[in-house]
Amino acid sequence: xxxxIFQKIFKALKDFNMIKKGDSILxxxxxxxxxxxxxxxxxxxxxxxxxxxxxxxxxxxxRGEEAKRDEEFSRKLAEEWNIPFYSExxxxxxxxxxxxxxxxxxxxxxxxxxxxxxxxxxxxxxVALGHTKTDSVETFIYNLIRGSGLKGLSGIxxxxxxxxxxxxxxxxxxxxxxxxxxxxxxxxxxxxxEPEFTRNKIRLQLxxxxxxxxxxxxxxxxxxxxxxxxxxxxxxxxxxxxxxxxTKEVFKGDWLLDxxxxxxxxLFIKKxxxxxxxxxxxxxxxxxxxxxxxxxRIRLRDFYISSSFGELYISKxxxxxxxxxxxxPGIFEFDELNLxxxxxxxxxxxxxxxYRINISWDYLPLIVRSRREGDRVHGKKxxxxxxxxxxxxxxxxxxxxxxxxxxxxWVPGIYLKRGIEGxxxxxxxxxxxxxxWVFDK
Amino acid sequence: xxxxIFQKIFKALKDFNMIKKGDSILxxxxxxxxxxxxxxxxxxxxxxxxxxxxxxxxxxxxRGEEAKRDEEFSRKLAEEWNIPFYSExxxxxxxxxxxxxxxxxxxxxxxxxxxxxxxxxxxxxxVALGHTKTDSVETFIYNLIRGSGLKGLSGIxxxxxxxxxxxxxxxxxxxxxxxxxxxxxxxxxxxxxEPEFTRNKIRLQLxxxxxxxxxxxxxxxxxxxxxxxxxxxxxxxxxxxxxxxxTKEVFKGDWLLDxxxxxxxxLFIKKxxxxxxxxxxxxxxxxxxxxxxxxxRIRLRDFYISSSFGELYISKxxxxxxxxxxxxPGIFEFDELNLxxxxxxxxxxxxxxxYRINISWDYLPLIVRSRREGDRVHGKKxxxxxxxxxxxxxxxxxxxxxxxxxxxxWVPGIYLKRGIEGxxxxxxxxxxxxxxWVFDK
Numbered sequence: 013x014x015x016x017i018f019q020k021i022f023k024a025l026k027d028f029n030m031i032k033k034g035d036s037i038l039x040x041x042x043x044x045x046x047x048x049x050x051x052x053x054x055x056x057x058x059x060x061x062x063x064x065x066x067x068x069x070x071x072x073x074x075r076g077e078e079a080k081r082d083e084e085f086s087r088k089l090a091e092e093w094n095i096p097f098y099s100e101x102x103x104x105x106x107x108x109x110x111x112x113x114x115x116x117x118x119x120x121x122x123x124x125x126x127x128x129x130x131x132x133x134x135x136x137x138x139v140a141l142g143h144t145k146t147d148s149v150e151t152f153i154y155n156l157i158r159g160s161g162l163k164g165l166s167g168i169x170x171x172x173x174x175x176x177x178x179x180x181x182x183x184x185x186x187x188x189x190x191x192x193x194x195x196x197x198x199x200x201x202x203x204x205x206e207p208e209f210t211r212n213k214i215r216l217q218l219x220x221x222x223x224x225x226x227x228x229x230x231x232x233x234x235x236x237x238x239x240x241x242x243x244x245x246x247x248x249x250x251x252x253x254x255x256x257x258x259t260k261e262v263f264k265g266d267w268l269l270d271x272x273x274x275x276x277x278x279l280f281i282k283k284x285x286x287x288x289x290x291x292x293x294x295x296x297x298x299x300x301x302x303x304x305x306x307x308x309r310i311r312l313r314d315f316y317i318s319s320s321f322g323e324l325y326i327s328k329x330x331x332x333x334x335x336x337x338x339x340x341p342g343i344f345e346f347d348e349l350n351l352x353x354x355x356x357x358x359x360x361x362x363x364x365x366x367y368r369i370n371i372s373w374d375y376l377p378l379i380v381r382s383r384r385e386g387d388r389v390h391g392k393k394x395x396x397x398x399x400x401x402x403x404x405x406x407x408x409x410x411x412x413x414x415x416x417x418x419x420x421x422w423v424p425g426i427y428l429k430r431g432i433e434g435x436x437x438x439x440x441x442x443x444x445x446x447x448x449w450v451f452d453k
Numbered sequence: 454x455x456x457x458i459f460q461k462i463f464k465a466l467k468d469f470n471m472i473k474k475g476d477s478i479l480x481x482x483x484x485x486x487x488x489x490x491x492x493x494x495x496x497x498x499x500x501x502x503x504x505x506x507x508x509x510x511x512x513x514x515x516r517g518e519e520a521k522r523d524e525e526f527s528r529k530l531a532e533e534w535n536i537p538f539y540s541e542x543x544x545x546x547x548x549x550x551x552x553x554x555x556x557x558x559x560x561x562x563x564x565x566x567x568x569x570x571x572x573x574x575x576x577x578x579x580v581a582l583g584h585t586k587t588d589s590v591e592t593f594i595y596n597l598i599r600g601s602g603l604k605g606l607s608g609i610x611x612x613x614x615x616x617x618x619x620x621x622x623x624x625x626x627x628x629x630x631x632x633x634x635x636x637x638x639x640x641x642x643x644x645x646x647e648p649e650f651t652r653n654k655i656r657l658q659l660x661x662x663x664x665x666x667x668x669x670x671x672x673x674x675x676x677x678x679x680x681x682x683x684x685x686x687x688x689x690x691x692x693x694x695x696x697x698x699x700t701k702e703v704f705k706g707d708w709l710l711d712x713x714x715x716x717x718x719x720l721f722i723k724k725x726x727x728x729x730x731x732x733x734x735x736x737x738x739x740x741x742x743x744x745x746x747x748x749x750r751i752r753l754r755d756f757y758i759s760s761s762f763g764e765l766y767i768s769k770x771x772x773x774x775x776x777x778x779x780x781x782p783g784i785f786e787f788d789e790l791n792l793x794x795x796x797x798x799x800x801x802x803x804x805x806x807x808y809r810i811n812i813s814w815d816y817l818p819l820i821v822r823s824r825r826e827g828d829r830v831h832g833k834k835x836x837x838x839x840x841x842x843x844x845x846x847x848x849x850x851x852x853x854x855x856x857x858x859x860x861x862x863w864v865p866g867i868y869l870k871r872g873i874e875g876x877x878x879x880x881x882x883x884x885x886x887x888x889x890w891v892f893d894k
Contacts, residue, residue, distance in 0.1 A: 027739075156674055157666060157673055158673060159673030159674075161677070161680055162681065162684055165677065209666075213666045214666065217662060218663070218666065221654075221658060221659060222598055222659070224654070225598060225651055225654045225659065226598045229598035232598055232599060232600030233598065235735060236600060236602070236606065239603060239735060240603065240606075242721040242724065243603055243684060243688065245719075245720075245721065246719040246721035246722060247684065278686075278687040278690055279683060279687070280683040280684050280687035294676060294679070294680060298468075
């Protein structure tokens with residue numbers, strides 16, 4: 013019995029490279045059977061791996077006397093086994109978090125925050141958690157029936173960052189049997205805050221039924237979840253590569269994507285990209301991909317999405333240049349758009365058509381603004397000028413339009429009225445050289 | 454009711470691009486509710502899509518009178534709806550197939566063979582099958598608990614080759630309800646040959662329990678299976694790209710893999726490669742990857758696996774050159790190894806050290822053979838010569854060793870004894886220019 017259990021633990025340690033010699037490991041210790049097993053296991057390995065161990069108990073203050081009893085039990089057992097013990101009382105109900113959600117989610121968030129805090133404080137390298145194969149399979153099923161894509165079907169990761177789960181190859185039942193045979197005491201976890209109905213049904217009815225239908229089903233599901241975890245990891249890598257190549261966050265929360273590059277990728281990677289960046293689900297990504305292929309603009313949830321001339325632009329804000337009056341020489345900054353407009357008494361410039369012109373004093377006051385529906389120059393629609401120049405739709409609202417006495421006299425890079433030359437220099441340029449600029453292509 | 458059902462069907466047709474105008478579709482028609490629904494649906498769409506339809510019924514001859522009744526029922530319904538009807542009686546129990554396995558597997562194989570046959574015979578483009586979302590979710594669960602990697606978790610594909618499944622968005626219950634309301638008759642499918650116990654438990658107990666735990670679970674599982682299908686498809690594409698770049702089938706069933714190229718790929722793709730090529734499971738691929746990284750040789754199932762000097766070689770046969778005596782000039786062919794040895798009265802060649810030498814008549818008879826443990830040349834181990842020349846381990850057995858009077862006088866590319874020149878030309882070359890040769894690198 014001990015042999016099989018320890019074989020499984022050694023296999024997990026090896027397969028996921030969990031422990032190095034000389035490691036320091038903080039043990040999440042509730043006093044429940046899994047965490048007692050974890051303490052026992054790591055204690056047994058302490059000499060072999062030259063481990064520095066400590067146990068940490070969080071009293072969620074949700075079950076009054078029972079919680080106190082659990083804390084006391086945990087303290088005593090740790091002392092008995094010569095493992096330094098740390099505990100905290102945190103009134104979860106009163107604790108403020110950024111998390112909106114159920115008490116379970118809140119409790120989870122706090123737990124992991126405190127593990128992190130204590131790990132740092134003790135200058136430990138790792139945190140060991142008592143999750144079992146059974147927990148992992150339950151999580152798999154739980155996510156499966158809630159619908160959660162590939163990620164949720166990975167079950168519980170055996171290792172994530174500094175968290176390790178040495179019991180991940182053990183089933184809950186074999187742990188309890190082991191503790192019983194060894195006569196090792198534990199409490200019934202008073203910190204079990206998982207949503208009762210769903211979890212319990214999965215635990216008490218669904219998993220047994222699966223095993224009844226096919227012996228070893230749990231193990232098979234666990235194996236699948238490990239395979240899916242690796243698949244998910246691979247896909248994440250591919251998506252991140254594509255992200256680097258094909259996307260740019262141009263303004264805060266606004267993304268610019270290279271449609272022709274993205275188009276060349278596999279459908280699944282495209283979808284994963286949008287899921288990753290914006291959390292779009294299956295249906296939503298299909299909609300976005302349709303826009304990506306065919307061009308056009310839509311509003312999806314609270315996103316503005318626009319695709320034209322090889323660019324897909326996704327933003328949460330409709331960005332545009334506010335109407336601004338230029339009365340006299342000066343510098344006008346539009347920080348959010350990384351756009352600066354300078355009006356000064358200047359030398360004559362030769363860059364006439366591009367972002368810098370000389371105009372006559374007669375053309376003050378000038379109004380600078382975003383283009384509007386119906387704007388015309390030379391009797392033609394301004395829009396047609398943009399299209400002829402292949403300016404993507406989303407950029408058009410950010411290109412300044414200079415207007416004098418109701419007439420558009422300059423649209424940098426697009427249009428310049430003749431016969432307006434004079435002794436004032438008007439320039440459109442960047443505020444920050446290194447940041448994205450609307451004229452960058 | 455009709456509206457919702459037809460909305461779902463149109464969505465499936467569109468999402469998976471199932472039907473084109475003017476298509477010709479053979480309908481797999483058992484007479485059971487799903488296939489009656491399928492017939493009804495395609496009949497309803499016949500005008501709109503200008504479809505050519507026919508129904509095909511296979512009588513498996515497993516349930517005697519009942520099977521006859523089903524065939525008759527099917528024929529009548531098809532006739533009533535003006536759809537050409539074809540049927541066959543095939544005694545599945547007696548039918549010979551290459552398939553070893555259960556009666557279900559055999560029946561499945563035959564069914565699909567006959568669909569293919571009739572599609573070709575009628576010169577139709579597609580075959581429509583009556584699988585539902587419920588079938589797909591059942592298959593998902595069935596594969597999940599049997600353990601089948603990513604592929605099995607894709608459920609039933611909505612479209613594969615020329616097979617289409619227009620009912621894939623419908624649940625079994627809504628179909629039966631629809632037929633009841635419309636007063637459309639059907640038989641209870643006598644061809645349902647799926648393994649009773651497992652399938653029935655999943656159908657009658659597991660799926661209802663999942664829905665009880667969370668309403669809509671079936672739909673969520675179905676969505677997951679579609680996502681996993683796309684993921685699987687992407688991974689297949691990646692694996693095939695890697696296959697093309699990094700692998701070569703050198704002899705029949707013997708694979709040569711470029712280890713340094715494979716090493717640069719993601720763990721999951723590496724594993725998928727070996728799963729794809731050899732059907733290795735999770736554990737087995739880990740073992741192979743270990744060899745790939747560290748070099749060495751192992752026997753895994755019935756495969757010989759050997760890794761050295763940048764090459765991984767996997768074979769089912771231990772290939773070696775049979776001992777052969779060269780008594781007089783002639784041509785000696787080793788077809789399996791694409792190796793030819795020519796001994797002839799020849800001109801003097803200048804390619805001395807490479808695959809062609811002139812030797813004296815005194816050195817006949819010559820023995821050509823594979824290297825042996827303990828072979829020595831110049832008082833040193835032949836093995837060390839191979840290692841110095843960086844000849845991968847698996848190639849060493851295929852490089853001919855020429856021996857005269859117990860002494861090795863030539864190993865092409867490796868070693869040549871001095872002072873053996875004469876008027877005979879000895880050459881090692883390919884039989885087929887385009888096939889792999891052991892000296893190719």
